[in-house]
Amino acid sequence: MMIPPASPDQTPSLGLLLKQTHEGLRQQVEGRFISDGVDLSFSQFLLLKTLMLSGPCSAMEIALAIDQTPSTVTRLLDKLEHGGYLRREADEQDRRALQIVPTGTGREKCTQAWAVIDEVAEAVQEYVGRAEWERFIATLTRIRDYFQ
Numbered sequence: 001m002m003i004p005p006a007s008p009d010q011t012p013s014l015g016l017l018l019k020q021t022h023e024g025l026r027q028q029v030e031g032r033f034i035s036d037g038v039d040l041s042f043s044q045f046l047l048l049k050t051l052m053l054s055g056p057c058s059a060m061e062i063a064l065a066i067d068q069t070p071s072t073v074t075r076l077l078d079k080l081e082h083g084g085y086l087r088r089e090a091d092e093q094d095r096r097a098l099q100i101v102p103t104g105t106g107r108e109k110c111t112q113a114w115a116v117i118d119e120v121a122e123a124v125q126e127y128v129g130r131a132e133w134e135r136f137i138a139t140l141t142r143i144r145d146y147f148q
Helices: 014-035 042-054 059-066 070-082 104-128 130-147
Strands: 086-090 098-102
Touching: 014 042, 014 104, 042 059, 042 070, 042 098, 042 104, 059 070, 059 098, 070 086, 098 104, 104 130
Parallel strands: none
Antiparallel strands: 086 098
């Protein structure tokens, strides 16, 4: 069911605006991933990006970083491992634990996806203007920090 937009005399709900913006961004990015031959979902990209920025880490650390349940992360890991984008290795400190490590192919795919996301972000920035974009990011960061 489609929720009608707020009338001009109503202030839109922050939660709804954030949800609609996130969904629009995800759809735009995933559509570009398909058209550009990036074989990833947005969630798979976030997982690979976490590994690229943080280095090897556990599945639980990834779940916390990308705000997903452990079972969701396990499914993402399985798909990415099957695609050759990452591997699970025994932790050097605790051989019973596994560390998730991106492969060279995974790093290349993440870099390709990151370029697509940068292009989408640049298009939005061009649409709203650089100054407004910077204020938006600063404000959104402050709102996020308020809730943490």
